[in-house]
Amino acid sequence: MIGSLDQTVLQELWWILASTVGSLFLFLTFVQGGQTLLWQLGRNETEKSLIINSIGRKWELTFTTLVLFGGALFAAFPKFYATSFGGAYWVWMAILFTFIVQAVSFEYRKKPGNILGSLGYEVFLFINGSIGILLIGTAVGTFFTGSNFVLNEYNLVSWTTPFRGLEAAQNIFNISLGLFLVFNSRVLGALYLLNNIDFSDMEAFRQRTRDAVFSNFLAALPFLLVVVVGLLTMKGFNFDPATGQVDMVAFKYLKNLLAMPPVLVLLLAGLALVIFGVISAKFKEQDKGIWFAGLGTVLVGLSVFFTAGFNHTPFYPSRADLQSSLTIYNASSSHYTLTIMTYVAFLIPLVLAYVAYVWSLMDKKRLEAAEVTGIEADENY
Amino acid sequence: MLEHVNLSLVNWARAQFALTAMYHWLFVPLTLGLTFLCAFFETIYVKTGKEEWKALTRFWMKLFGINFAIGVATGIILEFEFGTNWANYSWMVGDIFGAPLAIEGIVAFFLEATFFAVMFFGWNRVSKDFHLFSTWMVAIGSNLSALWILVANGWMQYPTGMVFNPDTARFEMHNFFDVILSPYAISKFTHATTSGFALSSLFVIAVSSWYLARRRHVLMARRSIAVASVFGLLASLLLGLTGDEAAFMDGKHQPMKLAAMEGLWDGANNAPVVALGIVNGMKKPGDFHEPFVYSLKIPGLLSILANRQPGSFVPGINDLVFGNQERGITGAEQKIEMGRRAAKSLAAYKNAKKAGDIQKASAALDEFNKYRNYFGYGFLKAPEDAVPPVSITFYSFHMMVAVGTGMILIFLLYLFTTARGTVEQATWLYPFGVLFFFLAYMAGEAGWVVAEVGRQPWAIQGLLPVSIARTDIAPDNVKLTFFMFLATFTLLLIAEVKIMLKQIQIGPEEVK
Numbered sequence: 001m002i003g004s005l006d007q008t009v010l011q012e013l014w015w016i017l018a019s020t021v022g023s024l025f026l027f028l029t030f031v032q033g034g035q036t037l038l039w040q041l042g043r044n045e046t047e048k049s050l051i052i053n054s055i056g057r058k059w060e061l062t063f064t065t066l067v068l069f070g071g072a073l074f075a076a077f078p079k080f081y082a083t084s085f086g087g088a089y090w091v092w093m094a095i096l097f098t099f100i101v102q103a104v105s106f107e108y109r110k111k112p113g114n115i116l117g118s119l120g121y122e123v124f125l126f127i128n129g130s131i132g133i134l135l136i137g138t139a140v141g142t143f144f145t146g147s148n149f150v151l152n153e154y155n156l157v158s159w160t161t162p163f164r165g166l167e168a169a170q171n172i173f174n175i176s177l178g179l180f181l182v183f184n185s186r187v188l189g190a191l192y193l194l195n196n197i198d199f200s201d202m203e204a205f206r207q208r209t210r211d212a213v214f215s216n217f218l219a220a221l222p223f224l225l226v227v228v229v230g231l232l233t234m235k236g237f238n239f240d241p242a243t244g245q246v247d248m249v250a251f252k253y254l255k256n257l258l259a260m261p262p263v264l265v266l267l268l269a270g271l272a273l274v275i276f277g278v279i280s281a282k283f284k285e286q287d288k289g290i291w292f293a294g295l296g297t298v299l300v301g302l303s304v305f306f307t308a309g310f311n312h313t314p315f316y317p318s319r320a321d322l323q324s325s326l327t328i329y330n331a332s333s334s335h336y337t338l339t340i341m342t343y344v345a346f347l348i349p350l351v352l353a354y355v356a357y358v359w360s361l362m363d364k365k366r367l368e369a370a371e372v373t374g375i376e377a378d379e380n381y
Numbered sequence: 382m383l384e385h386v387n388l389s390l391v392n393w394a395r396a397q398f399a400l401t402a403m404y405h406w407l408f409v410p411l412t413l414g415l416t417f418l419c420a421f422f423e424t425i426y427v428k429t430g431k432e433e434w435k436a437l438t439r440f441w442m443k444l445f446g447i448n449f450a451i452g453v454a455t456g457i458i459l460e461f462e463f464g465t466n467w468a469n470y471s472w473m474v475g476d477i478f479g480a481p482l483a484i485e486g487i488v489a490f491f492l493e494a495t496f497f498a499v500m501f502f503g504w505n506r507v508s509k510d511f512h513l514f515s516t517w518m519v520a521i522g523s524n525l526s527a528l529w530i531l532v533a534n535g536w537m538q539y540p541t542g543m544v545f546n547p548d549t550a551r552f553e554m555h556n557f558f559d560v561i562l563s564p565y566a567i568s569k570f571t572h573a574t575t576s577g578f579a580l581s582s583l584f585v586i587a588v589s590s591w592y593l594a595r596r597r598h599v600l601m602a603r604r605s606i607a608v609a610s611v612f613g614l615l616a617s618l619l620l621g622l623t624g625d626e627a628a629f630m631d632g633k634h635q636p637m638k639l640a641a642m643e644g645l646w647d648g649a650n651n652a653p654v655v656a657l658g659i660v661n662g663m664k665k666p667g668d669f670h671e672p673f674v675y676s677l678k679i680p681g682l683l684s685i686l687a688n689r690q691p692g693s694f695v696p697g698i699n700d701l702v703f704g705n706q707e708r709g710i711t712g713a714e715q716k717i718e719m720g721r722r723a724a725k726s727l728a729a730y731k732n733a734k735k736a737g738d739i740q741k742a743s744a745a746l747d748e749f750n751k752y753r754n755y756f757g758y759g760f761l762k763a764p765e766d767a768v769p770p771v772s773i774t775f776y777s778f779h780m781m782v783a784v785g786t787g788m789i790l791i792f793l794l795y796l797f798t799t800a801r802g803t804v805e806q807a808t809w810l811y812p813f814g815v816l817f818f819f820l821a822y823m824a825g826e827a828g829w830v831v832a833e834v835g836r837q838p839w840a841i842q843g844l845l846p847v848s849i850a851r852t853d854i855a856p857d858n859v860k861l862t863f864f865m866f867l868a869t870f871t872l873l874l875i876a877e878v879k880i881m882l883k884q885i886q887i888g889p890e891e892v893k
Contacts, residue, residue: 057502087852092465093465093862115879345487354491361503361506
């Protein structure tokens with residue numbers, strides 16, 4: 001059934017699937033946002049424990065989603081996986097380091113006998129939430145601004161700068177996208193905590209969290225502005241579907257959005273939802289803002305990935321050699337592998353269903369201070 | 382393709398992979414088995430309703446959690462290291478190798494991640510039955526993760542289900558089921574997971590023995606030993622069986638590895654197994670040095686292990702390097718020659734195609750197809766390069782087998798004393814229990830050394846040597862990340878062990 005689908009259909013389908021996983025990851029970075037809010041919002045040990053335990057029950061989902069994003073790209077677009085990970089070596093290594101130290105931090109922070117002290121692990125969590133997300137944003141930025149690689153006739157990658165990808169951080173657009181994601185993750189983090197913690201008798205804590213939603217949103221705005229204006233005005237990479245020839249085209253990404261109205265709608269609806277989530281938390285004292293802002297983040301993420309990969313756009317362009325640029329059509333696996341992977345992807349709804357079920361089951365009752373400080377708090381972070 | 386093979390780069394990349402994989406394997410086996418043991422303990426709790434079993438479950442679960450976190454931390458890097466350090470490999474076989482990794486994410490990691498939260502934080506948030514279900518899901522999820530990555534590893538050891546596409550110069554999958562149901566993959570999976578079960582059982586036994594020796598938490602320790610010794614005995618017996626299967630697979634598909642494992646330089650009928658031996662490090666292919674400084678051999682056993690046929694011929698390293706006409710063995714020497722012809726005709730094919738000369742291209746392709754099976758050998762410089770480091774492989778293999786055999790005895794002794802109700806008095810047994818826990822760690826690592834060092838120089842057996850599989854990058858980058866990993870993982874390991882020891886010292890809560 002799937003096997004009779006055209007290769008281009010499968011390639012586009014897998015770009016949509018990978019984009020979905022990537023966008024879900026962006027939503028789940030509320031965990032990283034919460035990590036960087038720890039010192040700002042938690043004024044005493046109970047408040048800090050509440051924050052850590054609230055996001056700590058979700059950190060693995062975020063982590064796993066990132067790993068799946070990597071795995072899906074490996075299986076579906078191996079040329080991208082090889083080119084980007086092997087080429088932009090230091091960006092990815094730095095990102096991975098922040099996730100390595102994150103993985104132990106929730107579990108070890110409060111355990112007796114811990115040689116690094118609580119503070120050591122809190123620093124790890126902060127690094128992951130700030131530098132980790134900043135670099136991920138920077139890496140995504142290169143989907144639009146391009147990277148410095150050349151592929152030889154066997155498609156093996158050479159990088160043309162000794163900085164191996166770190167040079168992307170010199171670009172204002174890339175850095176702004178990274179900083180926007182950092183502040184957006186903090187908005188999501190604060191919204192998540194608002195909805196997840198039982199703030200009874202902790203009015204000041206609640207207010208602080210509510211204020212953090214808005215202040216981080218304001219901090220995100222200038223970077224969002226740079227990204228949006230940059231995206232709509234920059235020269236972009238374009239390929240000719242007939243010849244595969246890559247050229248620079250003025251206002252390429254603006255043209256993409258206009259050529260694909262549903263993607264434009266995704267972007268606008270996503271931004272509106274994020275704003276609505278923030279406003280509902282700040283001015284209407286609503287606690288459900290995470291769902292609006294979360295969905296909004298997913299939609300914005302999808303529109304970004306679709307703008308980068310569809311409408312004859314190479315999603316991983318090379319500035320060093322335009323013709324080495326990767327498109328979803330020249331970087332993908334064979335028809336057979338994509339077919340097999342599509343069958344496997346039928347399991348994704350099942351996975352989403354049990355994740356959602358367990359999530360609702362575990363979060364039915366808000367997290368109370370007694371739960372993280374009492375005798376039953378033994379397994380807690 | 383082979384413009385600049387940089388040996389220093391390849392070796393740093395290999396060292397980094399070895400370092401990260403070996404660190405990861407310090408934590409994974411305990412995760413694989415302890416999660417099942419927790420599931421057993423909790424099942425008994427739910428069936429009997431006795432609070433002591435709940436306390437016991439929670440205690441082991443806590444140790445499981447501490448170990449699990451660092452397992453995750455050391456694991457993420459492996460998935461991405463294929464891209465960062467082995468970019469050419471990732472591109473050339475991404476079609477086949479990427480799929481199991483992605484499937485691992487979809488079917489296994491989410492099971493673990495989702496139900497892990499319930500297992501630790503759900504005691505008062507979900508029903509007893511759902512909690513038990515979650516614990517089982519974590520156990521199954523962890524072991525399914527192992528399945529997919531070992532399918533991928535099994536494929537590297539015995540590549541199947543794919544074809545080389547000369548137009549893209551890469552390998553493409555053509556039969557998924559050949560890849561996942563490969564006997565090699567199944568043998569890898571069963572051998573690796575059962576080693577995890579055995580090691581985890583020894584962990585429970587070692588910690589419990591420590592309590593018994595101190596007369597603390599005696600009831601809990603006895604119960605833990607009872608469950609762990611049964612599980613451990615079954616696991617270690619299965620470990621032996623799957624190990625035998627693994628050696629048989631090596632004999633069939635990686636004869637060079639098997640020859641190195643046994644230090645067999647000249648093939649023979651009725652080939653012996655070396656029960657004890659000191660390898661002569663001077664020995665090189667084709668020379669007249671003695672292979673061993675000292676050896677104690679069991680005649681004929683290797684023929685049975687390798688071929689399951691008494692008296693049969695097992696090829697030695699020299700046969701595989703220089704060929705053995707009499708036995709119909711093509712040596713690495715000839716394979717290199719044919720591999721070079723394949724590489725040459727592939728280049729000719731590409732050039733002719735570019736020039737639009739269809740006839741020439743088709744002739745070159747025919748020539749390529751004649752030698753395509755030896756394509757990978759064309760990248761080796763000399764036939765001796767096809768030989769893995771013999772001493773490391775030999776000692777690792779023998780150490781692994783010795784420990785594996787010894788642990789069966791340990792489990793039997795614990796089970797026997799438990800059944801007779803004398804385990805509390807058998808204080809002489811405790812040091813052995815603790816010792817074998819550490820030995821099992823070494824054996825597990827040694828097993829991976831056999832599997833991975835024993836197949837050098839290949840990233841993919843017979844098809845792609847490590848020197849071609851690597852990323853094109855200045856070696857200093859890889860060197861630097863090597864030391865970053867070494868420092869980070871060592872620091873985290875020390876932190877983990879300290880926390881673990883502290884928790885063991887605190888012990889389980891006593892139910893009044």
